[in-house]
Amino acid sequence: MPSVTELMQLLTPTGHRITVASRARTPEPDAPPAAPPDRPADTPPTPGRPTPGRPTPGHPKAGPDAGPPSGELTAVDIDLPAYVADLTDDELFGLYRDMVLVRRMDEEATSLQRQGELGLWASLRGQEAAQVGSGRALGPDDMAFPSYREHGVAWCRGVDPAAVLAIFRGVNLGGWDPATHGFALYSIVVGSQTLHAAGYAMGMTWDRSAGAAIVYFGDGASSEGDVNEAFGWASVFSVPLVFFCQNNQWAISEPTRRQSRTEIFHRAAGFGFPSVRVDGNDVLACLAVSRWALAIARAGRGPVLVEAVTYRMGAHTTADDPTRYRSPVELEVWRRRDPLDRMRAHLAARGLLGEERDRHLALEADTFAHELRARCTAMLDPDPTSLFDHVQVTENGLVAEQRSAFAATLDPGDGGTDDRLDREDRPGTGDRPGTEDRLGVRNGLGVKGGLVAGETHVPGETQLPGEAW
Amino acid sequence: MTSGAVITGEQPAEVGGERTGEPATPVPITLAKALNLGLRSAMAADPKVIVMGEDVGTLGGVFRVTDGLQKEFGEARVIDTPLAESAIIGTAIGLAMRGYRPVCEIQFDGFVYPAFDQIVSQLAKLHYRSGGRIRLPVTIRIPFGGGIGAVEHHSESPEAYFCHTAGLKVVACSHPVDAHQMIQQAIRSDDPVIFLEPKRRYWEKAVVDPRPLGEVSPDGTTGLHSSAVVRAGTDATLVGYGPTVRTCLDAAEVSAADDGRSLEVVDLRSLSPLDLEPVLASVRRTGRLVVVHEAPSNVSVSAEVAARVAEQAFYSLEAPVLRVTGFDTPYPPARLEDHYLPDVDRILDAVDRSFGY
Numbered sequence: 001m002p003s004v005t006e007l008m009q010l011l012t013p014t015g016h017r018i019t020v021a022s023r024a025r026t027p028e029p030d031a032p033p034a035a036p037p038d039r040p041a042d043t044p045p046t047p048g049r050p051t052p053g054r055p056t057p058g059h060p061k062a063g064p065d066a067g068p069p070s071g072e073l074t075a076v077d078i079d080l081p082a083y084v085a086d087l088t089d090d091e092l093f094g095l096y097r098d099m100v101l102v103r104r105m106d107e108e109a110t111s112l113q114r115q116g117e118l119g120l121w122a123s124l125r126g127q128e129a130a131q132v133g134s135g136r137a138l139g140p141d142d143m144a145f146p147s148y149r150e151h152g153v154a155w156c157r158g159v160d161p162a163a164v165l166a167i168f169r170g171v172n173l174g175g176w177d178p179a180t181h182g183f184a185l186y187s188i189v190v191g192s193q194t195l196h197a198a199g200y201a202m203g204m205t206w207d208r209s210a211g212a213a214i215v216y217f218g219d220g221a222s223s224e225g226d227v228n229e230a231f232g233w234a235s236v237f238s239v240p241l242v243f244f245c246q247n248n249q250w251a252i253s254e255p256t257r258r259q260s261r262t263e264i265f266h267r268a269a270g271f272g273f274p275s276v277r278v279d280g281n282d283v284l285a286c287l288a289v290s291r292w293a294l295a296i297a298r299a300g301r302g303p304v305l306v307e308a309v310t311y312r313m314g315a316h317t318t319a320d321d322p323t324r325y326r327s328p329v330e331l332e333v334w335r336r337r338d339p340l341d342r343m344r345a346h347l348a349a350r351g352l353l354g355e356e357r358d359r360h361l362a363l364e365a366d367t368f369a370h371e372l373r374a375r376c377t378a379m380l381d382p383d384p385t386s387l388f389d390h391v392q393v394t395e396n397g398l399v400a401e402q403r404s405a406f407a408a409t410l411d412p413g414d415g416g417t418d419d420r421l422d423r424e425d426r427p428g429t430g431d432r433p434g435t436e437d438r439l440g441v442r443n444g445l446g447v448k449g450g451l452v453a454g455e456t457h458v459p460g461e462t463q464l465p466g467e468a469w
Numbered sequence: 470m471t472s473g474a475v476i477t478g479e480q481p482a483e484v485g486g487e488r489t490g491e492p493a494t495p496v497p498i499t500l501a502k503a504l505n506l507g508l509r510s511a512m513a514a515d516p517k518v519i520v521m522g523e524d525v526g527t528l529g530g531v532f533r534v535t536d537g538l539q540k541e542f543g544e545a546r547v548i549d550t551p552l553a554e555s556a557i558i559g560t561a562i563g564l565a566m567r568g569y570r571p572v573c574e575i576q577f578d579g580f581v582y583p584a585f586d587q588i589v590s591q592l593a594k595l596h597y598r599s600g601g602r603i604r605l606p607v608t609i610r611i612p613f614g615g616g617i618g619a620v621e622h623h624s625e626s627p628e629a630y631f632c633h634t635a636g637l638k639v640v641a642c643s644h645p646v647d648a649h650q651m652i653q654q655a656i657r658s659d660d661p662v663i664f665l666e667p668k669r670r671y672w673e674k675a676v677v678d679p680r681p682l683g684e685v686s687p688d689g690t691t692g693l694h695s696s697a698v699v700r701a702g703t704d705a706t707l708v709g710y711g712p713t714v715r716t717c718l719d720a721a722e723v724s725a726a727d728d729g730r731s732l733e734v735v736d737l738r739s740l741s742p743l744d745l746e747p748v749l750a751s752v753r754r755t756g757r758l759v760v761v762h763e764a765p766s767n768v769s770v771s772a773e774v775a776a777r778v779a780e781q782a783f784y785s786l787e788a789p790v791l792r793v794t795g796f797d798t799p800y801p802p803a804r805l806e807d808h809y810l811p812d813v814d815r816i817l818d819a820v821d822r823s824f825g826y
Contacts, residue, residue, distance in 0.1 A: 173598040178566070185598055189590050195559025196591070202560060203567030206545065225583070229556035236551060390601035391635050393659040394694075396742045399635075 078276065083288035091451040093352050095136060095283050096343045097361060098452070099128040102152045103340060104365040105161050106314075108373055109151075109168065113318040117377055118168045122149045126281070126313030129339030130246050132156060133286025134214065134308070136451050137294055140182065141211025143204070145197040148186040149246075150216050157183035162375045171379050182211075191217055191224030194243065198230045201239035205300070212240035212297035214290070220251025222267070223259045231271040231305075240297035242290065243268075243305040246280060248312035253325040265307035273303045280308030281339040284346075311337070384410060497674035503645035504534045504610075504666065507652035508572065510681035512542050515570060518656055521548040521557060522574030522610075531576055532612060532671055554580055558587035558609065562595065565605040572656055578613040579622025585630070592661045593636035608655045608662045613641075614712045614763045615795075615810055616669035618803040625800055626711075626764035631663045632741035632773070639741040640693055641665040641711035645675040647738065653682035654693035665740075667712035696744040698751065702733030705757035705820055708748055708774060710737040713761045713811055720816040732820065740770050748774065749782050756787035757823040761811050766794040788826035791819045 106123050113121040124131060127149070135156025138144060144153055154164050154176075163175040167186060174185035187193035197215035204211060221227055222245060234241045245264055249256055256264070268275035274296070278289040286308055293304040311334040315322045347353035388403035498506070512518045520535055520542075526549035529536030539547035550557050554575060561571035575581045581588070588609065595603045615624030631639045638660050642648040648666070655662040678685050699714060700721050707717040714736045721732040733751050737743065752758050758778055760771035775790035793811040801809050 172600060175600065177602050178599070179602075184566070185595070185603075187591075189586055192559065192586060192591055195556050195587065196563040196566065198556070199560030199563025199565075200567050201563070203564045203569055206569075207567065226555055226559060226587075229551070229553040229559070232551055232553065233556045233560060390597050390599075392638070393596065393601075393604055394638075397744075398742050 078289065078292050080285060080288040080292075083291040084284055087284075087451070089350070089352050092284075092350070093347060093357075094452045095132055095287070096340070096347055096353070097364075098132040098136070098152070098155060099283065099340050099343065100361055100365050101368055102128055102132065102155050104369045105155075105372060106151060108369040109165055110314070110318060112165070112373060112376055113168070118165060118318075119170045120317050120319060121168050122317045123312075123314035124149050124151050126311045126334065126339070127246055127248055128152050129283035129343070130244075130280035130286050130308040130310045131216075133283040133288075134216075134244050134290040134306075137287050137290035138182065138214065139211060139294075139450060141209055142294065143178075143182050143184065143197075143200055143211065143213045145184045145193040145200070145213065145215040146186055147190060147193065147216050147218060147221065148188050149218075150186070153216060154181075154183060157181045159183055161372055162379075165372070165376045166379060169376065169379060171382060190221035191226040191230075193217070194221075194227045194230035195233070197241055198234045198237075198239055201234065201241040201297075201303075202237055204240055205237075209240075210298065212242060212294050214242040214244050214294065216244050216246065218245065218251065219247040219249070219256040219259050219264060220254065221245075222264050228267075231268065231273075231303075234303040235271045235273045238300070238302035240300065241303045242293045242297050243303060244290070244293075245305065245307045246310055247307050248280075248310050250312050250316070250322070250326065252316040252320060253322075263307070265305055268303075268305035273305065275305035275307065277307040277309060280310030281337050281342060283339060283343050310339075313338075495676040497676050498645060499672050499674050500642070500645045500648045500667070501532055501534050501671040503649040503675075503677045504642075504652050505536055505538070506677070506679050507649045507682075508535065508538060508656075509541065511572070511653045511656040512538065512546065514653075514681060514683065515656075516546075517568060518570045518572060519546045519548065519564070520572045520574070521550050521561065523550055523552055523557075523576050525549060525574050530574060532668065534610070534666070534671075535574065554582075554584040555587050558584040558592060558607070561607045562587065562591055562605055565607050566603060570606045570608075570656060572608045572610065575609060575611045577619075577623045578611055578625040578627055581609075581611055581627055588631065588637070588661075588663075589634045593634045596660070597636060604659045605661050606656070606659050608652075608658075608664050610652075610664045610666060612668035612671070613665045614667055614669060615800060615806045616712065618806070620803070621800070624803075624806065626762065626795065628663070628665060628740055629764055629769050632770060633768075636661070637741065638662040638693075638739070639665070640739050641667065642738070643667060643670065643709075643711055643714035643736050644699075645673065645677050647736075649677050649679070650682055650685065651693045651738070657682070658693070665711055670712050670715060673715070694739050694742075694744060696735055696737045696739065696747045698733060698747055699736045700732070700734040702731040702755070704730045704732060704755055705759065705823055706733045706735060706748065706751040706755045707759050707761060707816065707820075708735045708737060708771075709761040710740060710770070711762070713763060716811060716813060717761055717816065720813045720820070723813055724817055724820060728817075730820065730824075737770070737774075743770075743773065743777070745774070745777055745781070749778065752778055752782045753785040756785055757820075758786070758790045759793060759816060759819045759823060760790065761793045761816055763795045763810055765797040766792055767797050769794060788823040791823055793819050 103125060106125055109118060109121045110123060112118045131150055131152025135144070135153040138156065144157060146153055151161070151164055155161065159176045159181050166172050166175045176183065178184045184193065184196065194215050194217055197213045201213040204213065217227060231243070234243070247256055247264055251259065263277070265275040265277040276289055276293070279285050289306055293306050296302070296304050313331065313334060344353060385403055385407050388399055388406070391399050508520065512520070520538055522530070524531055525535040526539040526544065526547050529538070535547065557573050557575070561573050564571050575584065592605055592607055595605055613628070614626050617624070628639055628641065631637050638658065640651060640655065640662060642651045652664065655664045700718055702721065707721060709717040714734070717734045721734050724730045724732050733755060735748050735751055760774050762769065762771055764770065766772065771792040771794055775792065778790055779786070793815050795809050795811070800806070
């Protein structure tokens, strides 16, 4: 059984109170790390749970806004353990493995951008727990609407990571099938996707779908009109939609306090639906809270807002320089709350992460990154005339005319289809049948929904016996 | 070309204005009622068609275009929405992803701008963004244009913004027969359509064949995608769309009576993509072209028509392409709108100037 029975509360630098599982708890901001990350960080269980609205001893309120108004939920009001009680040891490890591989993908993508192979990359570093926890809460009937940083959710929905990289390489604008994966295309105009999700969820109700929709957005997007219109719409029509806000503290250079005088999760009350704030760096808490929220939505009880308090550890994108607006001290504080370290400590404490398994996972991650890199750099530029494809379903005479004129200007070696691979056969430009096994690892590709047990499979190695863990 | 003759009253009247009852003699119906009939037929033909907008349900729309639809099809298919234009379009996108065919009403032209991002960045581009995987059959109905003495933001002509955006179809109806067919075609289209309704012509009447599109035009392809010659002539060509088609026809009438000139009138109907073949064919015969719309002239539909005609029929032109449009000012107070809107005199003045070359 996962140990989320003992929960503690922390204050973030911005005065937010967040709830963490004590076993996975990281050191206080001002305290030195108690132990190296690989040492079991099992702390004695804290008896009882803190009362909502009352500060945990030793963590006085930062100000009048530090706690939620009485009557509002925090994660401690939900019976979180009940929502993750079914997890096997392997599934627990699987969550960690997801986060490790997604972070490794993120690191590789950043390197690829620095080497000129990607035009841009938006790093998710620091948000792995929020994305994997919520992503693994989704089932096959659910539909997720991402913003543009949800690489971890994409992973959980079985989207080929190379298809995600293809967008940032400029090969296409969205190379996966939303219907197949239950994962809509990335949305770069922040907040716009919340309305698509609200409409989609409305249709789910009419279709008597067993699923719900979840929409990802950030603290910055919470200021957009579309998000607030979506709150109102989802509420009055009582649609099955989970608003999942990753408050990563920064909207490029603007801190959350520039977006809102109140805390983001409080906003739902004004729209008439429940909300909860959860420690976004605790993958189990995020999984439990997302399952709870999705259950409400699927039961026809309307929308829920989840605010996952987390931190964007990297730059906004590779084009950003965060040293211009935030301090190394703040980064260090959050580095000690790294979601991977916390799950790692939790697993180690439970004896689920021995040296051998750890080594094996590292090898798997490196293999994965190596193959991803190879597939990324092998992606060819699309056929030049493909820029005229799919402007409309019905042929548009003006576009057809321009395509012909443009095609006539091309040299044969310039992208005529004769001397190039057929677009559909090019690597990495989409997720087609057959790519699922290309990585040789069982990582959820092609699978949307549910948990994936954490066995590691590395090509060329025999699977290690269970007792080696 | 289905409606061309109707406007000049030459098409034989068919059935009466009501779907049932079969009145003995054909009854002319208003353009608003023709749209209403078209919407009803589209909803009856496809259960995925839903109507959504502000006041479209219980009230039947501020112009009564959706009158009675909620009663007939229920609240789940005719939805009174919150007053949130971006949400109307944004949720319609989500519904279309789910397999629905939403028909959104934007109550007045000047209220479409809050939905601008959802229309131009999302609705127009998702088919392209998805490599053709996503289809968004969303129709956005917008009453447009002036001439009804309205307050600010109720008389605008925003078509150029949308014509400039790849991925959108932009159409304008001018006549009850077209309105009835084109709304059904727009709803049937797998592409998003901006459907502009000439609000000062809502009350103009004509006899309309009330049968559903499938019976009137089995292939469903006429009308929406093509421009049409609505009055034949030999001396000069007038091009209009939406509310100015009637103004052009009136001008042609006066010109024939007073000056003995034979003016041909073309209704563009589809503003994006443009169907310029009938215009080019007409210009090759007349050598003179005047384009008329209510929207301001700068970077407008008439600018595009003029440029394309100059490219493709340069040696046929006896005079420069001239334009009669709204002025490049904000839409003025209602007491001044008669000066702002193109009228018969301004059109005839332009025709005179064309003949002066």
